[in-house]
Amino acid sequence: MTEQLEISSLQLPNNLTDSDAADFLEAGLLLDQIRLETWGNRDRISDPETRLVSWRQNDYSRLEVFLGKLGGKIVALSWISLPLHDNLHTGFMSVCVAAEHRKRGYGQLMLETVEKYAAAQGRSVLMSSTEHPADFDPATIAVLEPKSGTGAIPQFDAGVRFSLRHGYQLEQVERFSELRLPIEGAHLEELLRAAEAKAGTDYRLEFWQDRCPERLAESFAVANSRMSTDIPSAGLAVEAETWDIKRLRDMEQRFIEAGHRIDVCAAVHVPSGQIAAYTYFDYNQKKPQLISQEDTLVIREHRGKRLGMLVKAANVRRIQEELPQLEKAITWNAAENDHMLAINIELGFAPAGYDGEWQKDLRKGPANEQLDSD
Secondary structure (H helix, E strand, O other), X not given: OOOOOEEEEOOOOOOOOOXXXXXXXXXXXXXXXXXXXXXXXXXXXXXXXXXXXXXXXXXXXXXXEEEEEEOOEEEEEXXXXXXXXXXXXXXXXXXXXXXXXXXXXXHHHHHHHHHHHHHHOOOOEEEEEXXXXXXXXXXXOOEEOOOOOOOOEEOOOHHHHHHHXXXXXXXXXXXXXXXXXXXXXXXXXXXXXXHHHHHHHHEEEEEEEOOOOHHHHHHHHHHHHHHOOOOOOOOOOOOOOOOOHHHHHHHHHHHHXXXXXXXXXXXXXXXXXXXXXXXXXXXXOOOOOEEEEXXXXXXHHHOOOOHHHHHHHHHHHHHHHHOOOXXXXXXXXXXXXXXXXXXXXXXXXXEEEEEEEEEEEHHHOXXXXXXXXX
16 A cells, blocks of 8 residues: 655755755655666756755745655655746646656646646646656667657657656657867857858847846846747747846846856847847856856847847857866757757757647646556
């Protein structure tokens, strides 16, 4: 007989040394364990300080974490992130169970908990993600293609089967890529010179660390808004995000509180003074050899001028000079985002894995009552 799971909400501590931080730290260890099982390294694992900052509620999102305990020990959890400013019909959620406690129905129970909570908060669409190392050959195993028609993930992966059983549809596949650093100098300069020649004199580069200069802050906020509309999102039910300077400063402050360094390169359109493209790196000094390539966007009206390569190559050159200890960069791209993928491939990024992006309309019913493999 399966032992009864005790489910409760996580109460976040004020800091990691508080007497009530034990559950938060234990929940993090479970998440870390599962990521290590999947990837075999800590590249995609958050440190506790970063996790605590990112899990705190702010004006734009709120996270609810549910713990599943046996005998006082956390063996399963689910969480949901709820947008508070826009996309108020959605939530992004995840469910995980410790390896030794799987196939007992605990995943089902944690999913039911998070789905019922989402519905009570007025959310009708839930999204989720599964992670898959690039160690499979689509020619030799069964794969599942997303509704977007581009990319594929292993069809019989446990997370894929769980998602399908419970009514989630695969909308999109993202390619997770790695770049070995440093990029050879001559190759980088060649890419940069070619991009500069294509862009011409109508664009100039601006660099900053952590906080956007006030003179560009409004334009950068607008560019962040466009990030939610100008990149491929397949059939995911996402609406445009509205950014202003307050939202921008809030994001910057959370990075600073987590101890991260943000290095931004933007291409400014000289005639208008507005940002036409930008990219940024997220550097966590607790992982001194690793850097994460985050958002890159060329605003639609300025495409076709190699601005994506211009800002990326310039930012790589800058970061290699300032952080010579770097050995690897990681990034994500929608599989159908041909133009940005082509830029990354030219820089030297190679596939390391794939993330499946899933979606479910809760109005079509709760999680299925199938417990055998959860």
